[in-house]
Amino acid sequence: MGDNSIRWVRTHCARMDHGGCALLVEVKDGKIVRIKGDPEGYLNRGYICRKAFASVDKLYHPQRLRHPLKRKGQRGEGKWIKISWEDALNEIAENLLSIKDRYGARAVAFGVGMPKGLDHFVLIRLANIFGSPNVIASQDVCHAPREITGLHTCGFYPVADFHQKSELVILWGSNITHTNEEGEICSLLLEQIKTGTRLIVIDPRKTALSGRANLFLQIRPGTDCALALAMINVIIGQELYDREFVSEWTHGFEELKEHVKSYTPDKVSEITGIPEELITESAIQYATSKPSAIQWGNPIEHNVYTFDTCRALICLMAICGNLDVPGGNIQALDPPVMRPGRFVRADLLPDKPRQMISAHHGVIPRFMTVPPSFFKRAVLEGIPYEIKAFYSMCTNPLITWAESPVTYRALIALDFFVVSELFMTPTASLADIVLPVATQFEFNDIGHYGLGHGIILARPKVVEPPDECWPDLKILNEIGKRISPPEFWFDDYQDILDELLRPAGITYDEFVKKGYLRGEESFFKFKHKGFKTPTGKVELVLSNADKLGVRALPEYKPVFDDDPEYPLILTSSKSPYYLHSSYRMIERLRNSSPYPVVEINPDTAGEFGISDGDEVIIETIYGKASQVVRITDRIMPGVVCASYGWWFPEDRDSELFSWDKSNYNMLTSGDRVGKEFGTSNLKALKCNMRDVLK
Ligand SMILES: Nc1nc2c(c(=O)[nH]1)N[C@H]1C(S)=C(S)[C@@H](COP(=O)(O)OP(=O)(O)OC[C@H]3O[C@@H](n4cnc5c(=O)[nH]c(N)nc54)[C@H](O)[C@@H]3O)O[C@H]1N2
Ligand SMILES: Nc1nc2c(c(=O)[nH]1)N[C@H]1C(S)=C(S)[C@@H](COP(=O)(O)OP(=O)(O)OC[C@H]3O[C@@H](n4cnc5c(=O)[nH]c(N)nc54)[C@H](O)[C@@H]3O)O[C@H]1N2
Ligand code: SF4
Ligand SMILES: [Mo]
Numbered sequence: 001m002g003d004n005s006i007r008w009v010r011t012h013c014a015r016m017d018h019g020g021c022a023l024l025v026e027v028k029d030g031k032i033v034r035i036k037g038d039p040e041g042y043l044n045r046g047y048i049c050r051k052a053f054a055s056v057d058k059l060y061h062p063q064r065l066r067h068p069l070k071r072k073g074q075r076g077e078g079k080w081i082k083i084s085w086e087d088a089l090n091e092i093a094e095n096l097l098s099i100k101d102r103y104g105a106r107a108v109a110f111g112v113g114m115p116k117g118l119d120h121f122v123l124i125r126l127a128n129i130f131g132s133p134n135v136i137a138s139q140d141v142c143h144a145p146r147e148i149t150g151l152h153t154c155g156f157y158p159v160a161d162f163h164q165k166s167e168l169v170i171l172w173g174s175n176i177t178h179t180n181e182e183g184e185i186c187s188l189l190l191e192q193i194k195t196g197t198r199l200i201v202i203d204p205r206k207t208a209l210s211g212r213a214n215l216f217l218q219i220r221p222g223t224d225c226a227l228a229l230a231m232i233n234v235i236i237g238q239e240l241y242d243r244e245f246v247s248e249w250t251h252g253f254e255e256l257k258e259h260v261k262s263y264t265p266d267k268v269s270e271i272t273g274i275p276e277e278l279i280t281e282s283a284i285q286y287a288t289s290k291p292s293a294i295q296w297g298n299p300i301e302h303n304v305y306t307f308d309t310c311r312a313l314i315c316l317m318a319i320c321g322n323l324d325v326p327g328g329n330i331q332a333l334d335p336p337v338m339r340p341g342r343f344v345r346a347d348l349l350p351d352k353p354r355q356m357i358s359a360h361h362g363v364i365p366r367f368m369t370v371p372p373s374f375f376k377r378a379v380l381e382g383i384p385y386e387i388k389a390f391y392s393m394c395t396n397p398l399i400t401w402a403e404s405p406v407t408y409r410a411l412i413a414l415d416f417f418v419v420s421e422l423f424m425t426p427t428a429s430l431a432d433i434v435l436p437v438a439t440q441f442e443f444n445d446i447g448h449y450g451l452g453h454g455i456i457l458a459r460p461k462v463v464e465p466p467d468e469c470w471p472d473l474k475i476l477n478e479i480g481k482r483i484s485p486p487e488f489w490f491d492d493y494q495d496i497l498d499e500l501l502r503p504a505g506i507t508y509d510e511f512v513k514k515g516y517l518r519g520e521e522s523f524f525k526f527k528h529k530g531f532k533t534p535t536g537k538v539e540l541v542l543s544n545a546d547k548l549g550v551r552a553l554p555e556y557k558p559v560f561d562d563d564p565e566y567p568l569i570l571t572s573s574k575s576p577y578y579l580h581s582s583y584r585m586i587e588r589l590r591n592s593s594p595y596p597v598v599e600i601n602p603d604t605a606g607e608f609g610i611s612d613g614d615e616v617i618i619e620t621i622y623g624k625a626s627q628v629v630r631i632t633d634r635i636m637p638g639v640v641c642a643s644y645g646w647w648f649p650e651d652r653d654s655e656l657f658s659w660d661k662s663n664y665n666m667l668t669s670g671d672r673v674g675k676e677f678g679t680s681n682l683k684a685l686k687c688n689m690r691d692v693l694k
Contacts, residue, residue, distance in 0.1 A: 010038060010515065012447050012457040015116050015440045016051040016579055019447045020044065020183030022515065023052065025462050032056045032441060032463055042455075042516050047187035049180070051577065054588040055440060059463070063423055063585050063649065065436035066467035075412055076430050078653035085468060088433055092391070093482035095416040095432075096130070099389045100483075105131030106355060107388045109375060112137050113395025114580065117445040117459065119472035122496065123393060124344040126476050129484040131348075133355040134378075134387065138400065140371035140679045143182070145301035147452065148367050148677070149310035152548065153539050155532025157452045158317060158329035160293040162188035163521075166327040167289035170200045170282075172313070173224060174297030177208040178576040181297055183448055183457075189295070198289065200282050202227065204571060205599070205641055206634040215282050218636045220273040221571040222303050222684025226556035227279065228312035230268035233260040234283035235319060241287065242321030249526060250318055251533075252541025252553075259553045271556070273636065287320045291327035299571070302682040303559040304674035307364070311542075311554035318538040326523050332454025333519035336504045340450045343500055345488065360384035362549055364676040371678025372401040373670035376410040391479075393420040393437075393472050398427040398659050399581035399647055402680035403622065403670035405660070420472055423585060426647050426659035437472055438465030444494055444508060445473070446501075454519040460512045550676060559684045566620060566686035568604070572644040572664055585649035596643035596662040598627040599635045600689070608689055618642055619688045623666040626692055640689065642667075644682075 006028045013021040022041025026034035035056060037048035058064070068088035073079035083091075096108050110127040112120055112135065127135050150157040160169070162184060169189060176186040193199060193212060201213040202224070210216040219227060235241050236257050246253050269276040286292050294317060300309050314323075322328035346352070353359060357378045358370045378387040390411070401407045411417060411430045419428040420435040428434050442465040447457035465471070477493040480486075490496055497508040504517060511517065530536035534543045545552035560569075574580070577593040584590060598618060600610065610616060612631040617624050618640070627642055635641050644664040651658040660666055667687065673680050 009460070009462045011441065011462055012459045013048065013052050013055065013440075014445065014447055014459050016055050017180050018114070018183040018451070019459075020180065020185050020457065021048045021052060023048065025441065027462060030463060032059065042518075043183065043185040044187050047185070049576070050592075051579070051589070054583070054586050057586045057588055058422060058439065058583060059441060059466075061423070061585060064466070065421055065423060065434065066469060067436055068468065069434040071432050076654070076656055078429060080434070085470070088435060089478055089482060092418055092433060092479055096389055096391070096483050099416065100131070103386060103388055106133055107386055108132050109134040109136050109370070109387050109390050111135075111390055111392030111395055111397065113400065114138060114142065115451065116394050117447055118449055118496070118500070119393065119476065121340060121344055121450060122473055122476045126480050126484070128345045128349045128352075129480060129488045133349055133352040134357055134375070135369045136372055136375040136390075136392075137369035138372065138395070139367075139369045140373075140677045141302055141682055142298070143301070144367055144369070145306040145677050145679065146296060146310050148364055149307055150314060151366055152364070152542060153311060153314045153533070154318065154323060156331035158314060158323055159332055159452055160184065160295040161327055161330040161332075162192065162293070164291075164326035165192060165195070166197050166291050166293045168198045168200065168285060168292040170202065170286060170292065170294045171209060171213075172202045172294055172296045173299035174295045175203070175207050175573055176295060176297075179297070179574050181295065182451055182453065184295065184453070198285070200285065204636050204639050205573065215278060215285065217274045217278055217282060220271070220636070221299065221569050221639060222559040222681070223272040223556070224300060225305060225309040225312050225554060226263060226268045226271045227274065228309065228316050229260050229263035229554065229556055230265050230279050231283035231286065232256065232312070232316055232319065233263045234265060234280050235287045235316075236260060238284065240284060241319040245321040246319055249531065249537050251535040251537040251539045251543060253319070256315060256319075256540040256553060263556070286316070290321070291325050292320065292322050293328055294322075298574075299683045301677075301679060303684050304672060304679060304681055305557055305559055306674055306679050307550060307676040308554040308556065314538070315540050315554065318540065323538065324523055324525055330523065331525060332452060333522055334454055335456055335517035335519045337449070337456060337517065338500045338503050357384055357387070358678060361678060362675060363678060364548060364550060367677060371673065372397060372407070373403070373673050373678050373680065376406050376670060379410040379413050380406070388414065389416040390414050391418045392427070396425045396427045396581040398425070398430070398656070399645060399663055399665060401670070402665055402668040402682060404663055404665040405623065406670055407665075408659075420475055423649065424653060425581070426656040429653055429656050435475055436467070436469045437475070438469045442469070443471035443473065444497055445471075446497060446511075449500070455516060457516045458512045458514070559681055560686050563621070563686050566688050568687050568689060569639045570618065570620065570642060570667065570685045570687040571639060571683040572642050575643065575645070578645060581645040581647060584647065596627040596646040597630045598640055598642040598689075599630050599632050600640045601635050601637040602631050602633060603637045604640070605629065605631045610689065610691060615692045616689050617692055618667060619690070620667040620685050622669045625662050625664060625666045627662050640687065
């Protein structure tokens with residue numbers, strides 16, 4: 001086919017959130033010119049959001065990195081020289097191997113952000129084969145709390161089943177129309193709402209769906225655990241629980257019943273700010289509508305007590321008999337492709353749980369990535385041992401990790417730091433070597449692998465990457481050959497895809513024709529196999545709590561102390577235009593959201609003498625950031641909702657693109673973290689606010 005042809009290619013959206021919508025992409029003269037939702041898409045049936053249209057702009061953006069770069073001046077000075085791939089790879093290999101020689105493989109950490117595609121797993125494979133137990137990821141604040149707590153409580157990660165009809169769905173801190181959480185595709189939920197599924201929304205802000213909800217619980221940030229425990233109190237008190245399930249399949253019901261007695265709706269109303277009747281009514285509706293699903297979002301895991309909140313929610317699902325039932329919260333079975341543990345060669349590092357730096361901090365067993373805050377302590381203080389090198393991809397830690405000033409110090413302190421990136425970011429500016437990547441549409445990839453939703457999606461290449469941009473898969477494969485036994489690596493990186501699909505009996509090309517693979521639909525598995533916990537039941541009380549080093553029953557504790565100096569509660573929500581800190585340079589997106597905005601209720605603004613459009617300094621005990629005020633009654637009084645992920649690609653690279661000006665993570669702490677997952681308070685912090693001019 002000649003280059004001046006016009007063709008349509010079927011693929012899946014990626015890297016603008018977790019991905020998932022099937023796309024039809026028009027290519028003319030080798031360039032993408034149009035994108036449409038694929039009406040036959042398994043998850044989206046034609047639906048796409050505005051980010052999908054802008055996703056193409058990043059491919060052709062003038063600021064895109066196109067050649068490997070090596071630092072010339074001091075870290076962060078913005079001075080680079082172009083080098084060849086061969087030199088870049090050799091330099092990386094030399095440095096990583098010499099650090100391994102001097103300090104051991106564990107002194108080299110591998111970093112990744114939000115899982116974007118198969119590269120996530122190839123990076124873990126590289127770490128395992130190289131011999132380092134330290135993969136640093138954002139999982140402390142993104143899904144590990146719900147997944148690992150699920151494993152310990154009921155033996156699996158209970159995801160909302162939007163493929164079957166639910167009578168009721170609770171959006172518990174999940175702004176699914178904006179975030180499409182985990183590619184769950186809000187279009188499936190919207191279809192259900194049209195056909196009568198009732199909705200409860202729990203959020204401190206009015207959201208796109210709160211207006212369509214039967215009940216809207218405007219909650220004070222950080223108090224979700226108390227609410228869940230009060231709902232359990234009502235359901236047990238009014239005997240609305242599923243008697244049969246509870247007696248056959250739960251462990252510790254009587255203790256839970258006793259334990260929740262103190263979480264009365266009137267007391268929890270004071271904690272959460274939600275009227276008592278609404279707490280009671282929500283509990284009754286959740287317990288009496290069968291099946292009901294809870295779609296849980298990031299706020300559940302964005303505070304130091306995330307473990308208890310996740311526990312309370314799973315107990316709630318369990319006592320109402322909503323676990324592993326169609327339309328409830330289910331264990332989605334994966335398609336028969338290679339299991340992640342095997343793919344990443346976990347067998348090569350059997351001692352990893354004891355070797356990882358997080359083991360020293362007593363994190364919960366089975367949590368296999370290292371929380372960033374513990375990584376930083378290792379780099380800066382050598383606790384529990386020194387980390388000297390960091391290979392990072394698909395992440396911008398200077399903006400996305402809690403407590404940015406400490407992140408800055410840690411990145412500066414590294415002996416050797418490599419970043420693979422699409423654009424020069426504040427983080428990449430601090431690297432020794434920056435590698436230019438191919439991205440969405442430019443290489444063959446597999447989406448949704450390992451995310452727990454029982455589905456994988458084909459993301460075939462649509463166009464060639466520009467200049468010297470390589471897919472992370474290829475980069476990792478080439479580094480692997482240089483720093484670890486080559487027999488574990490592939491002649492052509494695309495063989496990785498076939499290898500992963502082999503157990504399913506298909507090649508990548510055949511997979512692309514199918515578009516997706518899903519695991520067998522199966523429910524009530526516990527009836528044959530029980531639950532995969534020590535007691536074989538859902539553990540309302542954890543039978544091995546002592547061994548795990550955790551509380552046996554979920555408890556609510558205030559996530560912050562009252563402090564008159566910081567009278568407001570600060571929280572955040574994700575922008576519908578951006579992915580975390582990404583894509584602020586894309587004009588189409590930036591025009592829709594040109595600067596960071598902090599939302600405040602009119603009454604609160606009045607009390608603070610703040611007007612719409614004012615630039616304010618938001619201040620916590622940890623730090624400061626400036627954003628622009630938007631007065632709106634969407635947000636409850638006393639709470640402010642700031643924008644997260646901001647830096648300014650238009651500012652000077654030698655000043656790291658004003659990384660510390662409006663960045664939400666100037667306001668957070670990496671020091672005060674939860675024990676189980678090393679999680680910081682990201683949502684629910686105490687703050688103050690003042691006009692910059694006053
Ligand atoms: N305060 C606060 N902090 C948070 C959160 C919050 O809500 N509040 N959310 C947390 C959550 S849930 C998460 S998941 C993390 C996310 O944290 P990160 O994953 O660090 O966030 P991103 O901004 O998505 O960073 C991705 C980077 O990868 C680059 N990129 C895009 N495509 C590719 C590619 O194909 N290859 C490579 N190598 N790079 C690519 C982008 O340009 C971008 O700079 O942040 C967490 N941090
Ligand atoms: N557009 C876009 N989509 C994304 C992302 C993105 O950055 N941009 N990131 C992706 C990633 S990695 C993730 S993990 C998901 C996250 O997706 P979501 O879970 O939806 O995450 P958030 O937008 O951080 O928070 C959801 C809602 O929680 C509310 N909220 C704030 N504090 C609290 C609280 O204390 N309790 C309760 N109940 N609600 C509270 C906010 O007002 C917001 O409406 O989104 C994915 N999709
Ligand atoms: S909702 Fe997510 S997957 Fe769907 S089109 Fe938008 S960015 Fe892509
Ligand atoms: Mo996330």
